[in-house]
Amino acid sequence: MTRITLHGDALYTDGAPPVLGSQAPKFTLATTSLADVGLDHYGRACKVLDIVPSVEVPSCVLSARRLAEIVPREALLLVIAPDLPFAIQRFCETHALERVVALSTFRSPGFARAFGVGIVSGPLRGLLARAVIVLDAQHRVRYAELVREITGEPDYGKVVHALDAARRPAATVGP
Numbered sequence: 001m002t003r004i005t006l007h008g009d010a011l012y013t014d015g016a017p018p019v020l021g022s023q024a025p026k027f028t029l030a031t032t033s034l035a036d037v038g039l040d041h042y043g044r045a046c047k048v049l050d051i052v053p054s055v056e057v058p059s060c061v062l063s064a065r066r067l068a069e070i071v072p073r074e075a076l077l078l079v080i081a082p083d084l085p086f087a088i089q090r091f092c093e094t095h096a097l098e099r100v101v102a103l104s105t106f107r108s109p110g111f112a113r114a115f116g117v118g119i120v121s122g123p124l125r126g127l128l129a130r131a132v133i134v135l136d137a138q139h140r141v142r143y144a145e146l147v148r149e150i151t152g153e154p155d156y157g158k159v160v161h162a163l164d165a166a167r168r169p170a171a172t173v174g175p
Helices: 058-070 085-094 110-114 156-167
Strands: 002-006 009-013 029-031 047-051 076-081 100-104 131-135 141-146
Touching: 047 058, 058 076, 058 156, 076 085, 085 100, 131 156, 141 156
Parallel strands: 047 076, 076 100
Antiparallel strands: 002 009, 029 100, 047 131, 131 141
């Protein structure tokens, strides 16, 4: 279990994000058109997984917008939430997030456990904790941050640094 907070009050997740250098857990999530997809569906691009408790949370909107600005075009930004695909699509349209790939965990309960982001205590029990995970082209974890205060934001500088490292040729990148 990992401790996070909501306005300073303790919440706990059912694990921790994947370890740096490890392969990202496989998953199947629903797109806004209700298709099932996994990491392989998006090819060999670097990916930023922006995992959020709900697209309705203002700080989640803010981070999705900010990440959409800083993630380079050759990388993919996947916003992952437990909201229904219809709500996620409305979120992307409302906030003009055209470069965001929006995915729902609504029929994939194993995602939360695999990525260590399932909230198991407190008023948000059953939702996802806020996390940002950067994957290289081989789906290895290059950065993983569980945002400690759920209303806070991730460390964007570290996300950019990890993406830069992940995009370098494999010979210059460590595990």
